[in-house]
Every structure is written in C-alpha cells, then in structure tokens.
C-alpha cells in the first residue's frame with residue numbers, strides 16, 4: 001500500500017460521486033466536524049467508504065437517509081468515520097461474523113440485493129492494514145452504524161508499519 005497524507009473528506013466525496021447511479025432517491029447527509037487527514041492509501045480507503053456506503057444503500061428502503069460522520073477524536077488519538085443507516089439492521093448473533101469472508105446473513109434477505117459477502121472482509125482488512133479498527137452497532141429493524149477508527153498522523157497510536 002502507498003503511504004501518503006489523505007484528506008478523508010475528499011475520499012468520502014469521491015465515493016458519493018461514484019455511487020450516484022445507485023442512490024435511488026436516498027439522501028446522504030454529511031456531518032464533517034473538521035478537516036481530518038490520515039496516512040494511508042487513498043484508493044484503498046475509498047474502497048472502504050465505497051463498501052460501507054454501498055451496504056448502507058443496499059440494506060435501506062427508498063427515501064431513507066444515510067448519515068456520514070467524520071471527526072477527530074483527540075482523546076482517542078484517531079480519526080473517526082462512520083456510516084449510519086435506518087435499514088434492516090443486523091441480528092446480534094451475526095455481528096461478529098459479517099466481517100468474515102463470504103459470510104452473508106440468511107440468503108433470503110440478501111438475495112434481492114446480490115453480493116458475495118466479501119465487502120466487509122475487504123473493508124476490515126484494509127482498515128487493519130492502516131492500523132485502525134472497524135466496529136458495528138446495529139439493531140434489527142432500526143438500522144446499523146459502521147464506525148472506522150484510524151490513527152492520526154503523528155499520534156501515539158500511529159504505528160510505523162515499515
């Protein structure tokens with residue numbers, strides 16, 4: 001992976017532009033608190049935002065709103081990026097498994113949306129490679145929130161991977 005200064009807000013903006021054809025009347029709200037920069041690979045990070053936004057779009061209904069939040073957590077020494085949806089949600093017992101390769105929650109609910117079950121596994125791998133972590137908070141029938149935490153440049157959590 002390349003290691004360069006990346007403005008997370010532009011990565012998100014690129015993703016939204018790319019996903020425009022599948023927005024289907026859904027609204028995306030951006031809550032950006034500050035100009036957040038991390039060290040990493042812009043293409044890989046865009047893959048992460050693509051995967052999370054694509055899922056949010058896949059598992060919501062027409063007219064729903066998807067909320068993006070971006071900020072720096074100084075006490076945690078990291079950038080926080082999250083995607084919240086008001087979609088079908090994830091059963092408690094499945095939350096740890098959705099990051100496994102090829103894992104999809106029952107075929108019936110996923111069939112009409114299609115997919116391989118690789119998206120979240122790839123997203124997790126990329127985030128891991130950036131020394132970050134990804135979390136899910138979800139309630140069935142209410143919605144899901146995926147949060148990505150990435151070390152801030154020069155922070156104590158930013159490990160040197162060389």
Ligand code: ATP
Nearest residue numbers: 055056059089098104105115116117118119120144
């Ligand atoms: P693809 O590989 O094309 O992304 P996928 O969506 O099935 O296909 P993952 O992105 O890995 O694969 O997601 C795994 C499973 O987690 C999905 O099958 C889906 O059931 C569930 N899931 C992921 N994101 C959401 C979400 N935002 N809301 C509800 N369920 C979700």
